[in-house]
Amino acid sequence: MHDLINDLARNVSKDEYVRVENDKQKKIPPNIRHLSISANLLGGMKKTELRNLRTLIVWKKAWSCLKLSLPDDVFKKSKSIRVLDLNGCCLDRLPTSVEVLKHLRYFAFRVPQRPWQTSLIRLYHLEVLVTRGHSCRESECVNLPANMKRNLLKLRKAFLLNVGGATISGFGGQTLLRGHGEFHVRKESGYRLGELKEMKNISGQLKIRSLENVEHQQEAVNACLDCKEHIEYLELEWSIHARALTCDIDNDVLSALRPHPNLDRLKIIGYGGTRSPSWFEANWLTALSSLALENCMGWVQLPPFGQLPLLKYLELRGMHAVRQIGQEFYGNGDIKGFPILEDMIFDGMLNWDGWSGTEDGSLFPCLERLLVSRCPKLREIPTFSATPRVEVEISPDSPPASCLIESLIATASRLIFLVSSYSFLSDLTTEQLNHVAELNLQNCRDPMPAGGFHRLSSLQVFRISNCSTLLSSVSTEAVDTYLLPPSLCHIEIAQSNVHCSLLPRYLQGLTCLSTLVLNSCHLMTSLSFASESPHLVALESVTIKDCNELASLDGFRNLSALRKLVVADCYNFCSLPADLNIVGSLEKLVICGCPMMRFLPENGLPASVQTVLLSMCHPELDTQLQMKEGAEWNKIVRIPEKKLEVYTALIHLLQLSRPLLFAHLYLYFGGACTNN
Template structure:
């Protein structure tokens, strides 16, 4: 009966897993001390017998009062066996990591995936006497359980169903079925052996004065003030797997006493898999944690740590570690040197600068998140450390690429096999900024996987783009930022990227022209681009190259151009306009409008009507009149009704060209000048603005006269 549930867990699957694990130890080329292998053989026999019986018999039809005690004993024995095997797993990991026998292994923890094949080769594997004694106890316990199986079997149990499934309970080599039934519906009548646990938990919840925690409980959450209950019950809690202590109610226990209490309590709970101290501002970790061979996850979200103890490096089965450190002053202090021994680590939530100090971090092959990798000219910090970290996902920032070795050293990182990475940030420092060729070789060698959706390149001094940006290799990119790349002269054809939504170009000092190559060779350039930023491009003079037959920026919503003082000529604006926010300024905050709008200037906002024509702009706010008049003909503003000139400190007076530009704003009804500190006189002739109704002047202290030709 594959679906039988005992006390909340699927018995058949659980026993099959345990038996497979024992079999994996026996089947490998392991040399044990005398008697160890025979004991493992005997344990496997018992596990497979129980697994076969659960498959073959309808235990659920027996009266629960006769079955419950047996099932509880079975469940406890199963958990105890799991702990013993987990202890063996720890021994194997320990010897593998330490390399006592120069072991080469491609071993994956059976506790992480029992279905995954493993290959471990040892000259000799020694288990502690304590482990072997526990194994003896488990075997003896299962012997008793197996001896009582007959009390729950009828002849029919081993008849037709055995023939159906091919089960022979008497032989260790039983042909146990490998198929498993799955269902999304659990029949409550098949959940057995749990009534006692449920009743105990109900009493615990209802009676806050209860002094005991149920013996068979596996997960406990309690306040620090209730640790006494846990301490007293701890010796009986052999099945406890998770402990969460909340310190928010820390009003009756002094911190020093609390630490002592936690220490002695944890010494009694050596089989824990998960420990969370929520809200406890611990500055040191309890030393007893260092002896928890089964621990998988440790979290102290409110910690005040300065350093981590060295013993953290011997928690070889640890898969998750989440800690906080006291202050930024301590972030530069390295983590213990042996952190690379935590080979099962998947989740490491520690300040990225701290994580970057781990030497030989490449040995953490299961790590799924590495926010920063700092290249150093030291062994154990080279880019090749990233080679086998194929499980990395999310964002990866590679710092100090100016310290990278040769192109072959960079290719050793094998970034193109990191299929789960979504964002890659590449940073060059100040060293070797004049070695353009070296920068180009490094960037070319760091080709990402084509699944990448975000790319940032900062401090690159090469003059040319890498080949993988010139082609459609990264066709899934949605976000690109190129910043402080002061040698880059010709931008790559980013317009061909079909999913690109955000493009930021900052401090590209040598870019003078943006022309047709930027848009790519497709009829629609930047088909999904929504946000485009040009910033601090001091040599940029011209934006051109658009073919009449091309469709450009069909979905652009925000265009920002700031500190591009040499830019002249018409702006390249979308061929179809629904809503656009354009900014030509040094101080910008994005604003939201219900109506379509455009912002243009060193702080410009255009608000348009419901049409898609840019000439329908109704409102415009600017802080650089020169940029506006140079980049946008007045004819494009035929419907403009309000013009605000604000914070335009460079404006002293209007040139003849600017006067003529203003006079062509035939629909203008409202003109405002605000906080223009150096403006000395208004436009000479406002009479041509026949619809002008309002002239507003505020914060312009140097204006001392009206327009020469009146209003």
């Protein structure tokens, strides 16, 4: 919006609308009706009696969550609020005065840590409810009040966003549910599976838990899942810890839980039956693109999944009863052999010992990735139409048979090993090693082998995670040799003890290396490419995250191909390379979450830089950049794309005049925001 139009809108609406951006703002007029305020200034509201307030929207500028504690009586004098959006702050608990907002139509907030559910049940006029998870902590299931459908009779829309799930047994049939809904089945009234029949307006994701509590097939029939056409993702879960691993009633229950044919993704967990449901055999799920079966330990024979015309992702884990996979798996109709499947995973198939193909070999024409993990009895795989990227996860106690690796090599275009020990490599021939394109070492306690990994002459990607001793020293036998093959293009090191003096040694001779990623390497205090940079002629991207002891970078002068440099969440980082201005290829610079970063390089940035993102650095640097003045601002003023802070989408709405603001909110939330 042009500045003049913005100023005009503010002037026209100044008697009814106020936007508080900083602590220099004058006192909020007591008769104001619509207020938007930065989260860090919200505490000042308790000093003002806003009896006429209709709209309150709290926003934030920073990426990180701003944790606040509001007094319980913060809304006591503002009983006329219709629209309340608290998404801009991370509350420990909701103020008890939320209960007095009897006229509230729209309520949005991030889920507090302490119990808050009782605050909702008295909001009798609520029409739109928006709950969001947090970026600062792991998503968790939200237990919404079970009596909501009795109290919130006017609730028409509920958005359950970025949460691990939300129990939905308390919603009435007229409420549109959008997001991550969960239904936990119990053997008591109000929680039986048949309650889903009235919830006709579910959309997005639905997870049905504790299906072992279904006592009769008719309960599953009453759920009417095949009528719920807007469900995109369905998860059906039986608890494998609550009863025997196999159960005859599960066959009938799963057959009755036939989804709508529009379903896009399906996951079945802990099913105790032995048979496939009839709707798998009948090509019912013609729109299904993703299917996962997990810990269905009694399921003996897999249905013809190859006939699903749009299936792109197939995941089978813990299917212990499956011994053979053959023709019945691919189908025999007009559509067969997984025509567009791209990603296939087999994990924990402990008794699987046979996998046969078809006579014409027309299988998996679009397959891109095959992951085989913890399948100790498998000896060979069939020949595919495509040559996929094959990932093999190897356990130290059950390495794959040599014949399986030979079979994988015959099929794969890229062979990827996910391992916790590299000892099995010594059993492979040179020809077999030449097919290894990617090696992911996780939780490895072995030191670096004397000759390094130089034998893997075709290795392109090397990922190291949580390997405490692998990179902590260099063998005296390897003084005059390169430790890694020159074919490497991509290296990631995470949560591993690599010392700043040793890392350059590992990078010697890597003339093809284009990407280097360091994550949570807490022994790194500095990083210099001064001695090894002549080798790194292809290095284009360097990303360093969560290396809290890292203070400085140096020796970038000879990184002639470097295009992107990212330093994020490194608490002690304070110094970019002094010679960074000489790196004429650099196009993008990102410095985020580095509170000790006070100055940009004295000589400025190279003229080639097109994009710079600076966020959550030292307050002195942040202030200069926000005020667009000072020596540090002058170093980036010519750069075309400067991103200095992150705003939420609502901030842009709040720059509109009052009529336009409510028009946008009305269109988006379906009339929940009213002016009276």
